[in-house]
Amino acid sequence: AAGVIQSPRHLIKEKRETATLKCYPIPRHDTVYWYQQGPGQDPQFLISFYEKMQSDKGSIPDRFSAQQFSDYHSELNMSSLELGDSALYFCASSPRGALWQETQYFGPGTRLLVL
Protein backbone atom coordinates (compact mmCIF):
# COMPACT_ATOMS: atom_id res chain seq x y z
CA ALA A 1 0.00 0.00 0.00
CA ALA A 2 1.15 3.53 -0.74
CA GLY A 3 2.54 5.42 2.23
CA VAL A 4 3.32 9.01 3.08
CA ILE A 5 6.34 10.26 1.18
CA GLN A 6 8.69 12.86 2.58
CA SER A 7 11.59 14.55 0.89
CA PRO A 8 14.39 15.01 1.40
CA ARG A 9 15.13 12.27 3.91
CA HIS A 10 18.20 14.05 5.20
CA LEU A 11 19.13 17.72 5.11
CA ILE A 12 22.12 19.63 6.41
CA LYS A 13 21.90 23.41 6.71
CA GLU A 14 23.85 26.17 8.40
CA LYS A 15 22.50 28.62 10.95
CA ARG A 16 20.34 31.39 9.47
CA GLU A 17 19.72 29.44 6.27
CA THR A 18 16.31 28.35 5.04
CA ALA A 19 14.96 24.87 4.43
CA THR A 20 11.89 23.46 2.69
CA LEU A 21 10.53 20.04 3.56
CA LYS A 22 7.99 18.31 1.35
CA CYS A 23 5.25 15.84 2.17
CA TYR A 24 3.11 13.79 -0.20
CA PRO A 25 0.11 12.24 1.59
CA ILE A 26 -1.36 8.83 1.01
CA PRO A 27 -3.63 8.93 -2.09
CA ARG A 28 -7.14 10.15 -1.24
CA HIS A 29 -5.98 11.58 2.08
CA ASP A 30 -6.77 15.30 2.19
CA THR A 31 -5.45 16.16 5.63
CA VAL A 32 -1.79 16.68 6.43
CA TYR A 33 -0.06 17.16 9.78
CA TRP A 34 3.51 18.20 10.63
CA TYR A 35 5.42 17.10 13.74
CA GLN A 36 8.88 17.81 15.12
CA GLN A 37 10.77 15.24 17.19
CA GLY A 38 13.91 16.39 18.97
CA PRO A 39 16.53 13.90 20.19
CA GLY A 40 15.06 11.68 22.90
CA GLN A 41 11.77 13.57 22.77
CA ASP A 42 8.23 12.73 21.80
CA PRO A 43 6.84 14.12 18.53
CA GLN A 44 5.46 17.64 18.96
CA PHE A 45 2.58 18.76 16.77
CA LEU A 46 3.35 21.81 14.63
CA ILE A 47 0.47 22.45 12.24
CA SER A 48 -2.21 20.74 10.14
CA PHE A 49 -4.08 21.40 6.92
CA TYR A 50 -7.40 20.18 5.63
CA GLU A 51 -8.46 20.86 2.06
CA LYS A 52 -5.63 23.36 1.63
CA MET A 53 -6.69 25.43 4.63
CA GLN A 54 -4.83 25.59 7.93
CA SER A 55 -6.83 23.57 10.42
CA ASP A 56 -5.00 23.31 13.75
CA LYS A 57 -1.88 24.97 15.05
CA GLY A 58 0.51 23.65 17.64
CA SER A 59 3.94 24.77 18.73
CA ILE A 60 5.14 26.02 15.35
CA PRO A 61 7.69 28.84 15.60
CA ASP A 62 6.92 32.08 13.77
CA ARG A 63 10.01 31.43 11.62
CA PHE A 64 8.24 28.42 10.13
CA SER A 65 5.37 28.47 7.68
CA ALA A 66 3.54 25.75 5.82
CA GLN A 67 0.95 25.30 3.13
CA GLN A 68 -1.00 22.62 1.37
CA PHE A 69 -1.31 22.65 -2.40
CA SER A 70 -4.11 21.70 -4.80
CA ASP A 71 -2.69 18.17 -5.18
CA TYR A 72 -2.76 17.89 -1.34
CA HIS A 73 0.99 17.78 -0.92
CA SER A 74 2.36 20.07 1.74
CA GLU A 75 5.56 22.02 2.28
CA LEU A 76 7.08 23.20 5.55
CA ASN A 77 9.25 26.28 5.08
CA MET A 78 11.79 27.02 7.78
CA SER A 79 13.72 30.28 7.84
CA SER A 80 16.52 31.72 9.99
CA LEU A 81 17.43 28.21 11.07
CA GLU A 82 18.78 27.76 14.58
CA LEU A 83 20.81 24.94 16.09
CA GLY A 84 17.75 23.91 18.11
CA ASP A 85 15.82 23.22 14.92
CA SER A 86 17.88 20.08 14.41
CA ALA A 87 15.32 17.32 14.68
CA LEU A 88 13.28 14.72 12.86
CA TYR A 89 10.34 16.24 11.05
CA PHE A 90 7.42 13.94 10.43
CA CYS A 91 4.50 14.44 8.15
CA ALA A 92 1.30 12.46 8.67
CA SER A 93 -1.85 12.21 6.61
CA SER A 94 -5.39 11.10 7.28
CA PRO A 95 -8.62 10.76 5.35
CA ARG A 96 -11.60 12.91 6.15
CA GLY A 97 -14.84 11.11 5.70
CA ALA A 98 -17.96 10.29 7.58
CA LEU A 99 -15.98 8.91 10.50
CA TRP A 100 -15.00 11.43 13.15
CA GLN A 101 -12.00 9.42 14.25
CA GLU A 102 -8.99 10.27 12.15
CA THR A 103 -6.08 7.90 12.35
CA GLN A 104 -2.90 9.63 11.28
CA TYR A 105 -0.41 7.71 9.17
CA PHE A 106 3.16 8.90 9.39
CA GLY A 107 5.87 9.24 6.81
CA PRO A 108 9.49 8.17 7.35
CA GLY A 109 10.56 11.66 8.39
CA THR A 110 13.17 14.20 7.31
CA ARG A 111 16.24 14.45 9.50
CA LEU A 112 17.38 18.06 9.62
CA LEU A 113 20.79 18.95 10.98
CA VAL A 114 21.63 22.62 11.51
CA LEU A 115 25.32 23.38 11.87
Added chain:
Amino acid sequence: DQQVKQNSPSLSVQEGRISILNCDYTNSMFDYFLWYKKYPAEGPTFLISISSIKDKNEDGRFTVFLNKSAKHLSLHIVPSQPGDSAVYFCAASDLGSGGGADGLTFGKGTHLIIQP
Protein backbone atom coordinates in the same frame (compact mmCIF):
# COMPACT_ATOMS: atom_id res chain seq x y z
CA ASP B 1 3.23 19.98 31.37
CA GLN B 2 3.12 16.48 29.92
CA GLN B 3 -0.54 15.69 29.21
CA VAL B 4 0.19 12.13 28.11
CA LYS B 5 2.53 10.15 30.33
CA GLN B 6 4.31 6.89 29.77
CA ASN B 7 6.10 6.36 33.04
CA SER B 8 8.15 3.33 31.99
CA PRO B 9 10.99 4.35 29.68
CA SER B 10 11.72 0.68 29.00
CA LEU B 11 10.21 -2.74 29.47
CA SER B 12 11.80 -6.15 28.99
CA VAL B 13 9.57 -9.16 28.31
CA GLN B 14 10.33 -12.75 27.43
CA GLU B 15 9.27 -14.00 24.01
CA GLY B 16 5.85 -15.65 24.13
CA ARG B 17 4.75 -13.79 27.25
CA ILE B 18 2.36 -10.86 27.51
CA SER B 19 3.69 -7.31 27.14
CA ILE B 20 1.69 -4.61 28.93
CA LEU B 21 2.47 -0.99 28.15
CA ASN B 22 0.80 1.70 30.20
CA CYS B 23 -0.23 5.27 29.51
CA ASP B 24 -1.85 7.93 31.67
CA TYR B 25 -3.37 11.22 30.57
CA THR B 26 -4.40 14.34 32.40
CA ASN B 27 -6.60 16.16 29.86
CA SER B 28 -10.19 14.99 30.36
CA MET B 29 -11.08 16.41 26.93
CA PHE B 30 -9.10 13.69 25.14
CA ASP B 31 -11.54 11.36 23.43
CA TYR B 32 -9.46 9.37 20.96
CA PHE B 33 -6.35 7.38 21.79
CA LEU B 34 -3.82 5.66 19.59
CA TRP B 35 -0.75 3.48 19.95
CA TYR B 36 2.14 3.77 17.54
CA LYS B 37 5.22 1.61 17.17
CA LYS B 38 8.48 3.19 16.10
CA TYR B 39 11.77 1.78 14.92
CA PRO B 40 14.90 3.97 14.82
CA ALA B 41 15.12 6.21 11.75
CA GLU B 42 11.54 5.38 10.73
CA GLY B 43 8.23 7.12 11.18
CA PRO B 44 5.69 5.95 13.78
CA THR B 45 3.56 3.05 12.55
CA PHE B 46 -0.08 2.98 13.61
CA LEU B 47 -1.01 -0.06 15.68
CA ILE B 48 -4.42 0.33 17.24
CA SER B 49 -6.80 3.00 18.47
CA ILE B 50 -9.75 3.38 20.80
CA SER B 51 -12.40 6.04 21.17
CA SER B 52 -13.69 7.20 24.51
CA ILE B 53 -17.05 5.49 23.99
CA LYS B 54 -15.36 2.10 24.27
CA ASP B 55 -13.31 0.44 26.97
CA LYS B 56 -11.63 -2.22 24.85
CA ASN B 57 -10.49 -2.69 21.28
CA GLU B 58 -8.80 -5.77 19.91
CA ASP B 59 -6.84 -6.39 16.73
CA GLY B 60 -5.01 -9.68 16.46
CA ARG B 61 -2.30 -9.85 19.11
CA PHE B 62 -2.93 -6.27 20.19
CA THR B 63 -5.59 -5.16 22.67
CA VAL B 64 -6.04 -1.68 24.06
CA PHE B 65 -7.96 -1.07 27.27
CA LEU B 66 -9.28 2.33 28.31
CA ASN B 67 -10.27 3.27 31.87
CA LYS B 68 -11.73 6.75 31.56
CA SER B 69 -12.35 7.26 35.26
CA ALA B 70 -8.68 6.57 35.96
CA LYS B 71 -7.53 8.38 32.79
CA HIS B 72 -5.47 5.32 31.98
CA LEU B 73 -4.99 3.12 28.97
CA SER B 74 -2.88 0.08 28.34
CA LEU B 75 -1.69 -1.89 25.35
CA HIS B 76 -1.46 -5.66 25.67
CA ILE B 77 0.58 -7.69 23.20
CA VAL B 78 0.02 -11.44 23.35
CA PRO B 79 2.13 -13.38 22.60
CA SER B 80 5.16 -11.11 22.40
CA GLN B 81 7.47 -11.71 19.45
CA PRO B 82 11.05 -10.57 18.77
CA GLY B 83 9.79 -8.24 16.00
CA ASP B 84 7.78 -6.36 18.62
CA SER B 85 10.97 -4.85 20.01
CA ALA B 86 10.57 -1.13 19.34
CA VAL B 87 9.56 2.13 21.00
CA TYR B 88 5.81 2.37 21.62
CA PHE B 89 4.13 5.76 21.77
CA CYS B 90 0.77 6.47 23.29
CA ALA B 91 -1.03 9.41 21.66
CA ALA B 92 -4.26 11.25 22.32
CA SER B 93 -6.55 13.67 20.55
CA ASP B 94 -9.43 15.94 21.45
CA LEU B 95 -11.60 15.31 18.40
CA GLY B 96 -14.63 16.92 19.97
CA SER B 97 -12.97 20.32 20.16
CA GLY B 98 -14.42 21.68 16.96
CA GLY B 99 -13.96 19.23 14.16
CA GLY B 100 -10.60 20.39 12.94
CA ALA B 101 -7.71 18.20 11.96
CA ASP B 102 -6.36 18.08 15.48
CA GLY B 103 -2.77 17.33 16.23
CA LEU B 104 -1.93 14.38 18.44
CA THR B 105 -0.35 14.72 21.87
CA PHE B 106 2.26 12.03 22.41
CA GLY B 107 3.77 10.43 25.45
CA LYS B 108 7.54 10.06 25.67
CA GLY B 109 7.44 6.42 24.62
CA THR B 110 8.34 3.06 26.15
CA HIS B 111 11.16 1.00 24.71
CA LEU B 112 9.92 -2.60 24.60
CA ILE B 113 12.60 -5.27 24.45
CA ILE B 114 11.53 -8.83 23.71
CA GLN B 115 14.07 -11.33 24.95
CA PRO B 116 14.37 -14.74 23.30
